[in-house]
Amino acid sequence: MTEDLVPSLGRWRLWEQFALRGPGFPADGVLRLAPAGLAEAADKFAADDNLDGARWADFAHLFADAAVATAHTLQDIARTPAFREAVAWQNPTVLRTGIAPFLRWTPTADSRSSMPRQREELVAHYWQRFCVKNDTIGFFGPVGWGRWDAATKGVTLDAGHGLIVDSTVYWASWGIDALAKILDADPALREWIAPRRVPFVALDGDRVRVPGRRPLALSAEAAAVLARCDGIRPARRIAAELPDTDVPAVLDDLVARRWVVWRLEVPADTHPDRALRSWLESVGAPEPRRRGLAALDRLEEGRARIAAAGDVDELVEAMTGLERTFTELTDTPAVREKSASTAPCRALVYSDTRRAATARIGPAVRDALRPLRPLMDSAGWLTSRLAETVTAEAHRVYARLAAEGPVDLASFWFACLPVLHGPARTAAVELQRDFAERWQRVLAVPAGARRVDVRLADIEAQVGKEFGTTGGGWTAARYLSPDVMLAADGAEAVARGDFTLVLGELHVAANTLGASLFTHQHPDVDELFRLTDRDHPGPRLMPLIPKEHRARLSARVRHTLVRPQDHQVALADFTADPARPRTVRSADAMVEEREGRLVVRFPDGSEFPAVDVFSHVLTTLSMDLFRLLPETDHSPRVSVDRLVIARETWRVAAARAEFADDKDEARRFVRARHWRTELGLPRFVFVVSPTESRPFYVDFDSPVYVTILAKALRRLARKDPEGKVTITEMLPTPEQTWLTDDEGRRYTSELRFVAFDTEPSP
Secondary structure, three states, X not given: OOHHHOOEEXXXXXXXXXXXXXXXXXXXXXXXXXXXXXXXXXXXXXXXOOOOHHHHHHHHHHHHHHHHHHHHXXXXXXXXXXXXXXHHHHOHHHHHHHHHHHHHOOOOXXXXXXXXXXXXXXXXXXXXXXXXXXXXXXXXXXEEEEEEOOOOOOEEEEOOOOOEEEEEEEEOHHHHHHXXXXXXXXXXXXXXXXXXXXXXXXXXXXXXXXXXXXXXXXXXXXXXHHHOOEOOOOHHHHHHHOOOOOHHHHXXXXXXXXXXXXXXXXXXXXXXXXXXXXXXXXXXXXHHHHHHHHHHHHHHHHHHHHHHOOOHHHHHHHHHHHHHHHHHHHOOXXXXXXXXXXXXXXXXXXXXXXXXXXXXXXXXXXXXXXXXXXXXXXXXXXXXXXXXXXXXXXXHHHHHHHOOOOEEHHHHHHHHHHHHHOXXXXXXXXXXXXXXXXXXXXXXXXXXXXXXXXXXXXXXXXXXXXXXXXXXXXXXXXXXXXXXXXXXXXXXXXHOOOOEEEEEEEEEOOOHHXXXXXXXXXXXXXXXXXXXHHHOOOOOEEEOOOOOEHHHEOHHHOXXXXXXXXXXXXXXXOOOOOOOOOEEEHHHOEEEEEOOEEEEEOOOOOEEEHHHHHHHHHHHHHOOOOOOOOOOOEEOEXXXXXXXXXXXXXXXXXXXXXXXXXXXXXXXXXXXXXXHHHHOOOOEEEEEOOOOOOOEEEEOOOHHHHHHHHHHHHHHHHHOOOOEEEEEEOOOOOOOOOEEOOOOOEEOOEEEOOEEEOOOOO
16 A cells, blocks of 8 residues: 555554454344343333232243243353354363253253353353454454555455454463473483573673672672573583583572573563474483473474364363373473463463454545544653653652763663652553543533533644643554444445444554564564554664563563564563574663763664663553543543544442342342433443453343343442442444354454554654
């Protein structure tokens, strides 16, 4: 596509490529769990009616019949091979402990005791995720791709053949790390492992500097060994270069001082198995090499069997076999326990797939996206203000350190950590409040409003007044990644102009399409690199981050659009391949002041803004700041022209939802509908609760989803009597879908765009 056809929104240039995200099961699947006529029958009872007597008995009988019918429907869903396969990828144990006994049960009104009902809810909970959550994982959440096309009137879709066109099974990094740990313990392999200096340890002649400590003198022998601990030279090579030194003994001492790491570590990568294999093949000792490769081969054979499984039974058998082999080889559980410190990849392997469908969207949709421009400008204000706070504090830290001599990056980084955990976090909270207040002045949302419709032309000047035009703050902050949904009854409706756009999330300070889960499912990754080159003609400074950390870091979300010319710096964690050029330890880089700005100077003479060293921390701090409206008990749907920028939302105390405590299913269903009417909730919503791991869908016409909601409310009320759930209207609804497969089945979806700020901060 030529440059003049590249879509832009003000200073924000959109990538020609966008991701097409959607589940792998049709949207109308969830509607199967809403018994026809039951909601209407329930609504014949007024809120003050006595739920008793002959009329109530008739409804209770109707409800019981509907519950049995729904149980049969859930069994039909649970028998579906595709459903069982999707569950297997999520948690294969559930197939044995939950799904199998559920399918052996014969639903009747009398047999729906507690355990069968729990299994109904289990299936329904998985089903809502597979049908209406725009996740990206496996065939039940494949990533598709699309591009802008000036010749397309609205949106055109090539459904392709089948649901997916490509699928790959990847290793979770922790599984390969577990095997590396076993190999590391093999004495015969020890000398083939390359020790490496800890990133924040500096060696200056025969003196060692560690941030916050006095320099220490080393013996000539120890200094010579430490200088060679580059993560590339195996210990045996260091010993060969220093024949008069007891290298193993010196290394043991350096490790004890925590200046050197001498263990087998696999670099962070989408394919950690390849890195481990490459190292094993470099081992010169035949028998230890054979043992190590044989162990890796056994695991690889297990992964290959999973990838080649022809049906769900073969898949589960292959998964079980891999887990058994893994535990035998590593003496480690094959599934990690779920906890606050566990990254998303709990199983040994995961699958990512590419959707067969591709899309093209044209100028009409681009024009309807124009209200994104002021939103993105205001996001630029957020990041620039946050960067200003951190930069001002960093200058003070630098001045203090520089008063005692040259400042290396390691010392600067550690001295700035209190800033990142103190003033920066405080500033982020204040910025979020200030941001919402400024948008309240722009939008002038009336108290009690349910719908607020404004024109872009009427607010542009006020947005400029409130937020100005300053953007950026750090290099990564020049990217924004909006999620936008098309609400339309098919692609033909979009072509007619009968559509609404809905903003899902606006991911701040990140090109989320650079994550491994997207790039490795792209048909031409080089095209993504070319787009990156256009945005950044020169090299970037990119700090290395840990392999995994809680729910937001794993191999799947690691940024992979790293080019050879980009410089990577290891601050505290060296997670890259040590042999990669332009990868520098923080102790070997210097921080200097240039015309009032702090820069990082690398050993090769290249310089970068010092604020980029904090980019990952700053992006993490800013990712949840973009909230246009304050958190009140109710906030309206807000539209700017044809773009819904905020969906209607309620925040409700769980303890005040009295229907949730009713033990009788029929009464609970009727009372839930009264509760819904009282609050003014729509039929379809998504609910976020502090006690639930992720948002979940609720259909108030579906007793099983009402039950799931009631249980979530009870859990929260028990944990926190003042706790609130956040309820947001589902928009688009299951009927407002345009994405289809080659059989005409319709799916929910969202478009993940990338926007680049062409006017960086001065």
